[in-house]
Amino acid sequence: MKKIKLSQDLEYIFSLALSIVLALIIGALIILANGKSPLTAYASLINGSLGSPYKMATTLAKTVPLILTGLATAVAFSSGIFNIGGEGQLYLGAFAAAYVGFTFTNLPGLIGIPLALIFAALAGGFYALIPALLKVKYGIDEVITTIMFNSIAILFTGYLANYPFASSVGKMGATEMIAPAYKLLRLVARSKLHTGIFFTAVIALAIYYLMEKTSVGYDFKMIGTNLIFAKYGGINAERNMVIAMIISGVLCGIAGAFEVLGNHYRFLQAISPGYAFDGMLVSLIVKNKVVGVILMSIFFGILKTGSIAMEFETAIPSELVLVIQAIIILFIAGEKGFAQILRRIHAKEGVRGDV
């Protein structure tokens, strides 16, 4: 008998691909229902996101915060601690980086930029530490606290940007601009793609190594998959959860720092359109796997950038991609169903080969 053994990862990738294809088909039907051509629409989506170096760079620029917040989610969630507070950590990180950038204006970039990143990481990490401690010390649900902490951080930084550190020019709820030395180099003309993407790649590699190749990652994953087992096996679950949460917060803080150092060059009151939540979606779709987060972030980046071009060229609202994303997630939620169908098909094939 021919042995058909499909690893569960492969099974998942297959059902994910299926979900994406189905979502795109449903998207096409919606376009069709609006009396437009899906082919033209998707062509302009692809062309708009990948059709030129500028467009590709714009797409990649969108993936930077997604990858970082996605990784933040992956680390926390696979360690069994649910950091929904990435947005707040991102805001604090962004503000911290901006603070360094507009305060220590005499520093050369080589010292200033790392300093800004460290401040951002510390801010994000510290802000994640509080709910983590509340959880392990007092059993206060981190899902609730982190959500509430989002509002606190966003409003607090909003206050800072409007009053004590308000920009002297251009009334707009933002801090002063960071000193030129802090500005990350832009890589492609007119696009916002900056050198932070290389740093992001390094971080992604480091997180991959941490989660897949080290005992720390092993401890994290065991806590996430079966907390009782992890405790029983002698893992200090509390300490590891706190560490995972800090790492998660640090990543969000750095994501915020890049928005300041590479993108806006100052802290804006509404600097993030919800990157941390998008990152969370990205990570959940790929079951908190590092490689998956990167690929899915790029996919989301393509959708986002492409949808703007699509809207402009074909007048199909860019919200269509939100619908597509939502459908993918709905299908993924039903992923078990797909996997089961798949297994059934394979079981039947097995019989045919056998009997």
Add this chain to the structure above:
Amino acid sequence: MQESIIKLVGISKVFPGVVANDNINLEIRRGEIHAIVGENGAGKSTLMKIIYGLYQPTAGEIYINGRLMNVANPQIAIKNGIGMVHQHFMLVPSFTAAENVVLGSEPRKNTVFMDFEEAVIITKALSEKYGLYVDPYQKVEDLSVGIQQRIEILKVLYRGADILILDEPTAVLTPQETQELFAIMRRLVKDMGKTIIIITHKLQEVLEVSHRVSVMRRGKLVGTMDTKDATEQILAEMMVGKEVVFDKFHANQNKGKTLMEVKNLVVRDNRGFIAVDGISFSVAAGEILGVAGVEGNGQTELVEALTGLRKVEEGSILVNGKDMANRSPSEFRKMGISHIPEDRLKTGLAPEASVNENLLMGYQHKKPYESFGMKLNKKAIYQKTAQLIKQFDIRTPSGQTKVKSLSGGNMQKLVVAREFSFNSPILIISQPTRGLDIGAIEFIHRQIIEMRDAGRAILLISADLDEIFRLSDRIVTIYEGKLTGEFMTADVTKQAIGLYMTGKNLSTAG
């Protein structure tokens, strides 16, 4: 009596890479208790799941009441009067006992809302009728495994099943409870004309309760015979294909010094009630101390306290003279205490993780498996896991296989392999063979005895009196969180222990 109620013709079930059932022909007669025995992985559960509609056979026909049926799902099976009590319980932990009993066909108020009062009344009536006591108001998550199973049985009865499939029903019951269950089974068959299929490993039970018995081995049906023609020896041979020795192990030769001493231990359960009420005992190197007791009398909490998983209210746990009460599980492990937990799926394993990952637990921060403080060394790990898989005969396609796809016996072997491989001086072993087949039980028992002979101090907690008697050098009985008696195994009978376990001699045992 001779009329067939279920007839299976040429049933085969193939999973990717595995033939679970191979051309099975089986007839279940109306009004009989039909035992199906076989090693874990022999295909019994698969066969029963096919009858119950959870699996579709890849070939073959199922006749129910003489009619060819396509049992596409459990609803069809239930409609045809087939009910199943699973080995792994299918209860909703956050629901009460009564809610679980009626789940799926709840009594309704105004056709919309569930009638909780009615559910409680139904549950009470059922448990009285069949002598299976449960507290309808308690949440399942707070109940012991034994009680959870009662709810499972009640649930099937509530749905009015004519044919009951019981998958390892006695694995978690005490001898007394088992006897009660058997009485119920007999009454159901004799007075109410029901038919029962029972899957079990315990051959004495087969001989005691069944009318006919079928033996499976490696996916095939080896044979069916009238129970009156069968003996334990014959069945065992059919099952494992070799002669099995059921002798008692030799007693320990050289008891060493005391390694663990528990003094006046008081522990609360999840609801905050005192579950362990001032227990004291000690275990010495080279001996097995058996804790006999009816499920739910504080054993779970005792074991958890002794391994750092539960808070100790009062008392001390002296290990090598050091008080370990309220230390963390990792400190217990560092002090040389290994633990085989009662619930392997919940505590002893990460079912979603691979065999290798499950074997690595406890080694991940040790050299040579880890270097530079965090880097895992694949080569060393794989060598170790491969060796353990081989040594403990864990049957798995590979080390990368997820544990949840292993059979119960192989899961337990994995836990034993890991825990025994640490060479810890103290072993706390809880329900080591629950739900396992003879081959696995024998294997694990031998491992335990080997550990004892190597000078380990072993605390054995088991609801299976035979197991306690077979392995222990000394036995203590536990009842309502208190120890009610202490005996040398050689000097006591099962009947006497049974009485102490049920608290009847509490006053005299003092």
Add this chain to the structure above:
Amino acid sequence: MKKTIAVLLILMLIGGLVLTGCGKTDDAQKQQEEVPAEPGDEEKEPLKVALVLSGGLGDRSFYDSSHEGFERAKKELGIEGSVLECKNDPSLYQDQLIQASENAQAVVVVGFEFFDVIQEVAPEYPEVNYIYLDNVVEGFDNITCITYLENEGTFLAGALAAMLTQETSIEGINEEKIIGMVGGVDLPVIRNFQVGYEAGAKYIDEEVRVETIYAGDFEDPAKGKECALALYAKGADIVFHAAGKTGEGVFEAAKEAKAYAIGVDTDQRYINPDVIVASMIKGVGLSVFETIEKIIDGTFEPGKVIYYGINEGGVDIGYGTPDMKQIVPDEIKEKVEEIKAKVKSGEIQVPTAK
């Protein structure tokens, strides 16, 4: 258990996204239907104009108002154009502005948020004229700024509210001399609204107390409603809003509290003439139209900052269409006109937010 919660949360989030997505889709489609390419002047190439919004259409306030002027220009001046919305996503500001610059000769940039981005993009497209609303950028030849003296308009609104709150004969007006304001986000622009409003109220009566709450959002009517209800509960009987779409919640709250509200940006009385007594009109549409008109007839002077105050007809008070029942008594209206004249003449100096 936790995982289930997390998944549920996510699903709710998605649900929200889908719903808002759908809502906006409808709006966008409507816009589209309303924009059949009007054939322009045959002889002349029509001027290509793009309207870039930091927020999104459908706020019945600031952005819609700019869009009105844009549409009017399309109809009356025969320009060609398209709208690019950023939906308050800062990562899109630059993309959309570049997209617009690539495809148009004039770009109307609506939203103070474009402050940095416009300075980055404009030099890259020297032949494109940028008309930047709501903020001031100086020193660029191709950026023309339009800024509104909101404080002058809100001064009138504040005066009106302070007078109305003392007309206890009107049903729904209480004894207390308290009026309220809901701001969108605590931002310089909005604070400018607030300063004018407070000054106007004090000008009428030093004893009138002005309570202000910031909703922290321009897009969330639910928050707006909460804020307004809090103000009404404090004794305010008239609440002014400067909160974009969030302000719709203020009208809801007014209806519920059986009290009154003052609209903003456009004449919002039509939304609910029973509770909206008047609106502080910001002539956004007018300024957009007039600027485009100037470009076409060649009188446009790029690189300037144009102020739209009471003098320029850039801010005003509107009382809806004549068919609506008037709640504000004529004497008050007259008084407002008097104040307007005094501001025009410079007799009254309206303070500005810092």
